[in-house]
Amino acid sequence: MSDVQEDLRPAARGAVSLDVVVVGAGLAGLYALYRLRKLGLKARAFEAGSGVGGTWFWNRYPGARCDVESLEYSYAFDDDLQQEWHWPERYGTQPEILRYINHVADRFDLRKDVQLDTRVTSAEFDPASGRWTLRTDRDDVISAPFCIMATGNLSTPRVPDFAGIHDFKGKWYHSGLWPHEGVDFTGLRVGVIGTGSSGVQMIPLIAQQASQLYVFQRTANFSLPARNGEMDPEKERTHKAEYPARRAAAWETPFAIAGHPAPTKSALDVPEAERNAQYEAKWAEGGSISFLYSYTDLLVNKEANDTASEFVRNKIRGIVKDQRTAELLAPKDHPIGTKRLCLDTNYYETYNRDNVTLVDVRSAPIERITPTGVRTGGVDYEVDAIVFATGFDAMTGALREIDIRTGNGPTLAEKWEYGPLTYLGLMVAGFPNMFIITGPGSPSVKTQMIAAIQQHMDWIADCLETMRAKGMKRIEPRAEAERDWVHHVNEVADSTLYPLANSWYLGSNIPGKPRVFMPYVGGFAGYAKRCAAVAENGYEGFVMGR
Numbered sequence: 264m265s266d267v268q269e270d271l272r273p274a275a276r277g278a279v280s281l282d283v284v285v286v287g288a289g290l291a292g293l294y295a296l297y298r299l300r301k302l303g304l305k306a307r308a309f310e311a312g313s314g315v316g317g318t319w320f321w322n323r324y325p326g327a328r329c330d331v332e333s334l335e336y337s338y339a340f341d342d343d344l345q346q347e348w349h350w351p352e353r354y355g356t357q358p359e360i361l362r363y364i365n366h367v368a369d370r371f372d373l374r375k376d377v378q379l380d381t382r383v384t385s386a387e388f389d390p391a392s393g394r395w396t397l398r399t400d401r402d403d404v405i406s407a408p409f410c411i412m413a414t415g416n417l418s419t420p421r422v423p424d425f426a427g428i429h430d431f432k433g434k435w436y437h438s439g440l441w442p443h444e445g446v447d448f449t450g451l452r453v454g455v456i457g458t459g460s461s462g463v464q465m466i467p468l469i470a471q472q473a474s475q476l477y478v479f480q481r482t483a484n485f486s487l488p489a490r491n492g493e494m495d496p497e498k499e500r501t502h503k504a505e506y507p508a509r510r511a512a513a514w515e516t517p518f519a520i521a522g523h524p525a526p527t528k529s530a531l532d533v534p535e536a537e538r539n540a541q542y543e544a545k546w547a548e549g550g551s552i553s554f555l556y557s558y559t560d561l562l563v564n565k566e567a568n569d570t571a572s573e574f575v576r577n578k579i580r581g582i583v584k585d586q587r588t589a590e591l592l593a594p595k596d597h598p599i600g601t602k603r604l605c606l607d608t609n610y611y612e613t614y615n616r617d618n619v620t621l622v623d624v625r626s627a628p629i630e631r632i633t634p635t636g637v638r639t640g641g642v643d644y645e646v647d648a649i650v651f652a653t654g655f656d657a658m659t660g661a662l663r664e665i666d667i668r669t670g671n672g673p674t675l676a677e678k679w680e681y682g683p684l685t686y687l688g689l690m691v692a693g694f695p696n697m698f699i700i701t702g703p704g705s706p707s708v709k710t711q712m713i714a715a716i717q718q719h720m721d722w723i724a725d726c727l728e729t730m731r732a733k734g735m736k737r738i739e740p741r742a743e744a745e746r747d748w749v750h751h752v753n754e755v756a757d758s759t760l761y762p763l764a765n766s767w768y769l770g771s772n773i774p775g776k777p778r779v780f781m782p783y784v785g786g787f788a789g790y791a792k793r794c795a796a797v798a799e800n801g802y803e804g805f806v807m808g809r
């Protein structure tokens with residue numbers, strides 16, 4: 264820990280006074296520091312982890328990598344940075360992305376304003392003084408008029424509450440809390456629980472080490488081939504030459520990703536042979552956006568979606584030799600794209616290995632963890648290690664874990680008892696001067712998230728600058744603006760196929776969590792324009808005060 268950080272430590276020295284306190288030092292927290300510093304504001308980020316990087320600091324499981332191409336999945340705010348950084352592969356690996364984030368922290372000298380190993384436990388706004396007071400698990404007390412929650416959408420790992428887990432004699436791991444020294448599964452019998460994105464990425468690699476791998480699957484997820492590979496130098500050169508235009512073009516798209524021509528036809532308006540040829544080409548190309556962009560209506564029309572879903576199911580049937588396993592792996596309970604679409608390298612092929620067994624825990628749920636393994640359907644699967652690839656308390660988990668309150672009002676967790684309420688995913692009525700980066704109700708996880716992070720933080724920075732110019736000290740959304748926005752978010756979600764899937768977008772993976780569709784699926788481009796218009800119209804829907 265640096266001297267600067269040490270200065271801030273004991274509460275006995277009194278509250279540390281800042282202009283803006285930032286919670287979290289992932290891609291969002293770091294960009295927040297960069298922007299706030301440019302405004303001349305005194306800001307500091309508090310981060311629970313022992314390093315910067317957020318998602319990419321915590322998720323070190325085998326095969327962890329981004330599933331948006333790295334030339335897109337990177338900061339756009341500095342042209343020298345994007346020109347100079349070389350991504351060795353089409354999709355960056357976790358170590359590579361973490362190296363990039365650390366490079367950014369050093370290059371822009373952000374580290375000196377980050378306090379690591381510090382979890383913010385509470386945040387209270389005092390209406391009289393107009394200041395937030397944050398407390399940490401290390402007894403820091405921080406006071407600032409503004410608070411930015413850069414706490415992440417997928418930063419609260421969840422291990423299901425299986426009976427017997429504490430009696431398990433082997434070792435167990437969660438994909439989102441992976442040991443820094445790595446795990447060697449060579450010769451071990453391993454159980455992986457969960458077949459979402461993390462499971463799909465790690466299973467092929469663990470299978471190569473383990474003597475026996477049992478995959479416990481509750482819900483089959485669609486996965487498409489990533490077609491990862493070494494970066495093509497020509498592609499890199501052209502992409503970099505066109506970077507400014509490409510970044511601008513990304514802002515005009517629904518997912519904030521450029522390079523995929525928008526579809527023009529319905530899947531139902533083309534003959535079957537032509538449609539399948541199109542899917543075949545997209546399958547060969549790799550990547551999820553390109554596939555979902557095959558036709559205009561894959562995410563809004565069930566019949567159209569069925570054609571794409573069935574195409575992928577047939578691919579699975581073709582790859583996996585054992586047809587019972589293939590049928591279990593072929594998703595039938597949700598339309599393709601309505602849960603996070605996975606990208607893989609040899610996922611389905613892995614089930615052709617002799618040492619890999621798929622265990623269906625939909626028909627026979629896991630009864631308990633025994634001292635030596637996993638019991639399901641009365642059968643004991645003996646394992647030496649268990650890996651939970653069971654995901655996160657997504658989108659609201661990290662915020663609900665902090666005791667956030669204003670005066671005598673309800674806490675944020677109480678206000679969100681029946682689902683998150685925000686205006687534009689940026690702010691919450693009743694919680695003045697608290698901004699959320701990529702909060703629920705914003706496009707967030709339905710986009711290339713670094714673009715979404717930059718869009719949010721740029722909006723927040725502009726807002727702070729405007730307030731300063733006008734001598735305003737307080738901002739919060741009007742209750743009716745928040746209500747209308749939440750209504751709009753739901754209305755848009757209901758006009759799509761998304762609510763048909765039991766997904767983490769709906770909180771379905773967390774027992775007892777309210778079933779509310781959390782991301783805004785109206786598209787990044789329209790959303791960003793709406794945010795800009797709100798600002799241009801004098802921060803319409805917000806109340807500012809002195």
Ligand SMILES: Cc1cc2nc3c(=O)[nH]c(=O)nc-3n(C[C@H](O)[C@H](O)[C@H](O)COP(=O)(O)OP(=O)(O)OC[C@H]3O[C@@H](n4cnc5c(N)ncnc54)[C@H](O)[C@@H]3O)c2cc1C
Nearest residue numbers: 287289290291311317318329330331382383414415418712
């Ligand atoms: C395995 C995986 C792969 C992904 N791949 C992609 C991809 O390909 N493309 C894409 O767009 N997105 C992807 N994502 C989403 C990814 O989370 C975002 O792209 C991005 O990293 C989010 O950055 P962030 O800073 O907002 O949040 P995070 O990276 O989650 O950082 C939040 C930080 O806040 C800290 N924090 C939380 N609460 C507290 C607290 N109370 N006190 C102190 N610190 C706290 C956490 O420790 C964490 O470090 C992926 C996510 C995962 C898990």
